[in-house]
Amino acid sequence: MSDEIEQELKALAAEYALGLLSPAEARAFEDLMTTDPDLRDAYAEWVEDFVTLTDGIVPQTPPASVEKAIEAQLFPQSKTVSGWRARLGLLPAALTGAVLAAVVLVAFDFGPKGPEFEPELVAALGGDGDSLRIAASFDAETSVLRVDRAAGTAADGRSFELWLIVGDNLPVSLGVLPDAAVAEFVLPAQLASGAILAISDEPLGGSPTGQPTGDVLAAGALTPV
C-alpha cells in the first residue's frame, strides 16, 4: 500500500471515529474494517487518542435512580440481592436461636445417619408450623449437602428449587428438590459456612432465568453443629 493511500485510509478512520462520515460512508468503512486488520488498528489508535479529549472532564456521580432504571430494564424479572435480603428478612423465626436449636435436634433425630456422613454444618429452613420444613446438613469432608424435607410438597406443575446465597452474591441454584424426602447436593466446602440456603417456588423443572422467580418459601443459614 502506498503511503498516500495509507494516509487517506487513516484520515478516513479518524473521520469514522469522529462520526463525520455519512451513514452510507460509515457502513462502507465498517465493511472495509472487517477484512482489513490494519484499518481496525488505525481506527483503534484514533479512538484511543480522541478519548484523551475527555481526560480533564471531572467525574460526576449520577443519581441512584439511573442505576435502578438500568437494572429494571436489563433484569426485569430478577430479584436483586437487596430484594432477596428483604424477603429473607420476612422469615426471621427461621434464624432465631430457639428454632435453630429445635431443628438441630430434628436433624439429629430424624436426619439420615449414614456411617460416612458427619455434618459439621446444619441449617433449618422453615420452623414449627410452617408448611415447608427442611433440615439441611453439610459434611465438608465429602462436600455433600443433605436435605431432608419434613413437611411440604410442591404444588401441581411447580417445583421447589434450592438456592445457595453466599455473602452479597446473587443466589446460585443448587438444583430442584426431587419428590423423595431426602436428597443430596454437592457444594464446595469453602462456600458453605455462613451461607444461606433458601427454597423458592418455581415452574416445573426450575427457574427459567437462572435466578429465583417465585416466592421464597423457607430459608436458613448454615451454622456449625
Next chain:
Amino acid sequence: MATPAEIEDLIGKMSLGDRRAFSAIYSATSAKLFGVVLRILNNRADAEEVLQEAYVKIWQNAGKYQVNGLSPMTWLITIARNQAIDRLRARRAATSDLSEADAIADPGPGPEALAIAASDGERISACMEHLGPDKADAVRRAYLLGETYEDLAAHYRIPLNTVRTWLRRSLQNLRECLST
C-alpha cells in the same frame, strides 16, 4: 478506581451474564461516563437518559469487547460518547429551525468550545497546538459536540468540500504528530 485489568475482567464476566459484574463496573465507571455525557449534552435529564442507554449497550455488547482492540475505559467512554452524540444530533435536528438563525449569527468559537478546550490529555493537546486554533477547535467540536461537516462549514463560513479537505489534512498532520 478499578485498574484496567479489573475492568477488563468485569467486562468478560458481564459477557457471561454476571449481573454482579455489571454492578461493579457501574460503580467503578459511571461517574466518569456521566461526566462525559453531561459535558457533551449540557442537560442533566438528557444525560441521565443517555447514561442509561449507554450502560444497556455496554451490557449487551460486552461479548464483542475483545474483538475491537480498545482499552476497557476507552471502550466504555466511546460507547457513552457516541450515545450522547446521537442524542445531541437528534436534538439539533428537532430544533434546527430555531438554531439555524443562531448558527449564522455565531461569530466564533462558542463558550462551550472554549470550555472543552481545557480538558484534553497532554499528548493530544501538544499536537493539537501544532494544527492551529481553528483546526484544533474543529476536531474538538466534532468529538465533543458531535458537529458534522455541515455544522463546521456553517460555523467557519466556508464551503463544505473545503472544510472536509482541510479537516482531513489536519487529521493526517495530527496522526503524524501523535505517531512521533
